[in-house]
Amino acid sequence: MRDPITAADEDDERGDGEPEPLVGSAVESGGEPGVEFGAEPGAGAAERSDAGESEAGESDGESAAEVATEAAAETAAAETAAAETAAESDVDWTALPDPLRARLSELSADAVGELPKVDVPQSLRAVARFAPAKRARLGAPALIGALRSSAGFRAAVVDWLRRNRPSALEHTAPDPVTAGAAALLLGEEGAAHLVELVARRAADAALRAERDSAVARLERLEAELERLRADQVEAGGVARRVRVEADAELERLRKRLREQGVKLREAKDRAEAAAQEALRVRSEVDVEVGKLIAERDRERERAEAERVRARRAVADAEVARQSAREARQADEVRLALLVDTLDGAVSGLRRELALGGGTGPRPADMVRGASAGQGSVNRVEDPAALDRLLALPAVHLIVDGYNVTKTGYPELALADQRDRLVHQLAVLAARTGAEVTLVFDGAGVVAVPAAAPRGVRVLFSDPGVLADDVIRALVTAEPEGRPVVVVTSDRAVADSVRRRGAHPVPSAVLLARLGRV
Known part of the structure; x- marks a missing residue:
């Protein structure tokens, strides 16, 4: 008999590439069930006989020897059926230990490859074509299922083992697995006990393996702990x-820190001394700077005072020069007017008095102890007297504006009063050739006329200055001897200008004269 493992290896080498087995029991796969446990031996033999006859009918080439072999197998199966039925009732094939399942798979795998087709259930025919090694490994579930469910297949396996491996059927073998497998196949009464023994030994082996694994793990852990x-x-x-x-580095650092602390304290002391010295120097510098600033301020004040005095002196000199120029111009104007007036007066007197053309003082004028009487300025009461005054050479007519307008047409607005009087005086100046100056109070005047008609000078007093004062200033500014006529009804103004040599004329007289224009 060849070794099962060696045979399986050889079959693996020959059977590479064979199809995968059909997994499952004969009952589950729907194949030929064979004879159930507890069935009558005759029924199983009859079924196998019918199956053999059917196979013989389908294959005409089978010989009579094969039919005889099948009949003998059926007879042997019938002889062992009664014993199997009693044993099967005590063994649970679905809970067999793994060693027994492996042993039964190995034995049935070796047998199924050499059994006649009639003894092989339909569910195992595909497994029978596998290599022996693959049959036991891949077809184990189907083989165990067929052994459990088919008494005929089990009997055929037992018969094959008797012929080829009789030692596998020794149920008294010292190995519990071998004895248990033989007892299950032969249906011995002690099969259940052997199955339990194998299961217990398998459990013990598993526990021993687990213990050995734990011990090995403990040893590894102890080694790791060590x-x-x-x-x-x-x-x-x-x-x-x-x-x-x-510690050595810390001590070194502490020593260095102490040294650095000493150096730091020394540096702080030097810094404080330097700061105090800087404060002292800064205070001295501040004192010196304060002195210099005070000296500079005094010099600036002196320079500013000198500049003020210089500007004042320049202004005074300019004012003096301007005053001198104005005085000289005024003197020249007065002198020219006086000369013109005297010339006109002399000419007029000569014509009126029919005096000769001699010039210079007369002998009577040189007599000492006597003086000629001074004529007084007469009051002008009618327009004819005003016309005579306006006929004098270089006469200057000064008019108190609002005094005249409020006397003649007070119902008009001030602007209309001014316009009416200005235009009337312009006509008068054009006819008489006199110089005409019209003076108004500037207080309350919103819009001063930009220009006056030709021949009329229109003046407005400055804020805070009365028109009466402007009239007095105009009379005073005229050179002595020039005929000046002042038109006003203000008695104070008339008296003051009369004392200055001017001829006062009431406003009504001028209005009467203007009425003829």
Whole structure:
């Protein structure tokens, strides 16, 4: 008999590439069930006989020897059916231990490859074509199912084992697995006990394997613990060395820190001394700067005072020069007017008095102890007298504006009063050739006329200045001897200008004269 493992390896080498097995029992796969446990032996034999006859009918080439072999197999199966029925009732094939399942799969796999087709259930025919090694490995579920459900297949396997491997059917073998498999196949009464023994030994083996695994793991853990302890000892030594080095480094740093502290205190002392010296120098500098600033301010004040005096002197000199120019111009104007007036007066007197053309003083004028009487300025009461005054050479007519307009046409607005009087005086100036100056109070005047008609000078008093004062100033500004006529009804103004040599004329007289224009 060949070794099952060697045979399986050889079959694997020959059977590579064969199809995968059909997994499942004969009942589950719907194949030929064979004879159920507890069935009558005759029924199983009859079924196998019918199946053999059917196979013989389908294959005309089968010989009579094969038919005889099948009949003998059926007879052997019938002889063992009664014993199997009693054994099967005590064994649970679905809960067989793994060693028994492997042993039964191996034995049935070896047998199924050499059994006649009639003894092989339909569900195992595909498995029968596998290599022996693959049959036991891949077809184990189907083989165990067929052994459990088909008494005929089990009997055929037992018969094959008797012929080829009789040692596999020794149910008294010392190996419980071999004995249990033989007892199950032969249907011995002690099969259940052997199955239980194999299961118990398998459990013990599993426990021993688990124990061995735990022991090995414990040994590994102990070795790891020892290694960790060694590492800890080594790490402790390293830590001690590091601590010693750290203490030495710490002491060195502390020493250096003390040295740096001493240097820092010395630097702070030097810095404080330098700061105090800087404060002292700064205070001295501030004092000196204060003195210089005070001196500079005094010099600036003196320079400013000198500049003020210089500007004042320049202004005074300019004012003096301007006053001198104005005085000279005024004197020249007065002199020219006086000369013109005197010339006109002399000419007029000569014509009126029919005097000769001699010039110079007369002998009577040189007599001492006597003086000629001074004529007084007569009051003008009618327009004819005003016309005679306006006929004088270089006469200057000064008119108190609002005094005249409020006397003649007070019902008009002030602007209309001014316009009417200005135009009337312009006509009068054009006819008489007299110089005409019209003076108004500037208070309350919103819009001053931009230009006056030709021949009329229109003046407005400045804020805070009365028109009466402007009239007095105009009379005073005229050179002595020039005929000046002032038209006003203000008695104070008339008296003041009369004392200055002017001829006062009431406003009504001028209005009467203007009425003829």
